[in-house]
Amino acid sequence: MKQAEQYQNQHVLVLGLAKSGYAAARLLHQLGANVTVNDGKSLEDNPQAQELIEQGIEVICGSHPLSLLDKQVDLIIKNPGIPYSNVLLVEAEKKNIPIQTEIELAYQISEADIIAITGSNGKTTTTTLITEMLYNSGRSPLVAGNIGIVACEVxxxxxxxxxxxxxxxxxxxxxxxxFRPKISVLLNLFDAHLDYHGTKQHYINAKARIQAQQQESDFLVYNVSDEIINEIAQSSSATKIGFSTSQLVPNGLDVADGYIRYRTKPMIAVKDIMLPGKHNIENILAAVGATILAGASLTQIQHVLKTFGGVEHRLQFVKNQNERLFYNDSKATNILATSKALEAFDKPVILLAGGLDRGNSFESLIPSLRGVKSVITYGETKDKIAETARSINIQSVQVVNKIEEAVTAAYEESEAGDVILLSPACASWDQFKTFEERGQAFIKAINDL
Structure with a gap:
């Protein structure tokens, strides 16, 4: 790693532990910084904090006292989940103390080039595709960030x-x-995380930082059909490679005559791609663009696209049971994600949906629900979603309590050739700790049929 001498003797406050805070604190200590760690958990319940103390790092647990800013603080590295409305961060901004995440630290020490991917939807699928294509092409990809290992640790x-x-x-x-990746990928931008960012513009500004420091020798792979991303791209200094599923992109990636094309040259027939869904074609175009720039082989790109069946819990094919096709899309925690999942299939779909009630209606799901064979709802939002489905005269709507009951009901109602799709359109926290736990419960219920 690069030594990043700018951290030596700096007074750095690491706010919030978890995996990223622990890794950042340990690394900054190694780089010669004077590190103080602050975490909301009590010390007794915080083995990571205890480990850092044993390494000679000052740790203050149990609250976020403003007195931490009474002494010299040159930099704050915060856990991404802590909002900027946190009183300590508000006071730090008043004092003009830089506030960063460990992503900046990772960039400063990295000897390796970075491919960075962001967007409202599709990040994990695109990241995984890029990794598979590079690995199969003999490169040495290391996955980091929002999936995989903490970025600064990698x-x-x-x-x-x-x-x-x-x-x-x-x-x-x-x-x-x-932060300046060699290749940045901008997939799409929709309303999301407004409770954290406050306004949509603040959310857009945060996403746009992926390419803010790029130069002409770097590359931006971007969705030309997304109006907001197109605006970001026009102001970028990077060399631009566009992609689109809805318009031709002569100098980039598009779809024409049933083929994915790069600079108008056909690469692979869409029918030969294993991963279902139009939205996944967008992810594929982005991944192909990034990996071509990173030196992946065309043969291996084609091989991955013919064999890659999806990321776990993201429109993941689970199994074919008596000619019923089960798909796990537990990651679909909002209406937009479920809409895209429904658009992925041209077979009859039995939709399993429901979860945490955040107070929203489901009217915006109606266009994607038209043509769905059956809807089975569960969880806190079961009645709301059922009412929405009945309002457009879906032929069969059932209300149950738990996901296991939904699986049984869906199978009993299904016929050969049907798709049974878990795509909840809601967060999982009414009945599960995570969307992963929800997806695992769905898969277990399938195997228990």
Whole structure:
């Protein structure tokens, strides 16, 4: 790793532990910074904090006292999940103390080139596709960021023979300063995380930081059909490679005559791609563009597209049981994601949906629900979604309590050739700790049929 001498003797406050805070604190200590760690958990319940104390790092647990700013603080590295409305951060901004995430630290020490991916939807699928294509092409990709290992931990071990493939959220990007990936990928932008960012413009500004420091020798792979991303791209200094599923992009990636094309040359027939869904074609175009720029082989790109069946819990094919096709899309925690999942299939769909009630209606799901064979709802939002489905005369609507009951009901109602799709359109926290736990419960219920 690069030594990043700018951190030596700096007084750095690491706010919030979890994996990223722990890794950042340990690394900054190694780089010669004077590190203080502050975490809301009590010390007794905080083994990570106890480990850092044993390494000679000052740790203050249990609250976020403003007195931490009474002494010299040159930099704050914060956990991405802590909002900027936190009183300590508000006071730090008044004092003009830089506030960053460990993504900036990872960039400063990395010897490896970075491919960075962001967007409202599709980040994990695109990141995984890029990683698979590079790995199959003999490169050495290291996955980091929002999936995989904490970015600064990966960067610490990476050499210039590696390439870091980094999935980034708006929370992580908002805390960057000089971050400059070799290749940035901008997928799409929809209303999201407004409770964190406050306004849509702040959310857009955070996402745009992925390319803010790029120069002409760097590359921006971007969705030309997304109006907001197109605006960001026009102001970028990077060399631009556009992609679109709805218009031709002669100098980039598009779809024409049933083929994915790069600079008008056909690469692979859409019918030969294993991953279903128009939205996944967008992810594929982005991944192909990034990996071509990173030196992946066309043969291996084609091989991955013919064999890659999806990321776990993201429109993941689970199994074919008596000619019923089960798909796990537990990651669809909002209406937009479920809409895209429904648009992916041209077979009859039995939709399983429901979860945490955040007070929203489901009227915007109606266009995608038209043509669905059956809807089975569960969880806090079961009645709301059922009412929406009945309002457009879907032939069969059932209301149950739990996901296991929904699976049984869907199978009993299904016929050969049907798709049984879990795509909840809601967060999982009414009945599960995470969307992953929800997806695993769905898969177990299928296997228990």
């Amino acid at each position: 960067a610490e071990q990476a050499t210039n023979d590696d390439i870091i493939v980094m999935e980034l959220s708006s929370f992580q990007l908002m805390g960057t300063d000089k």
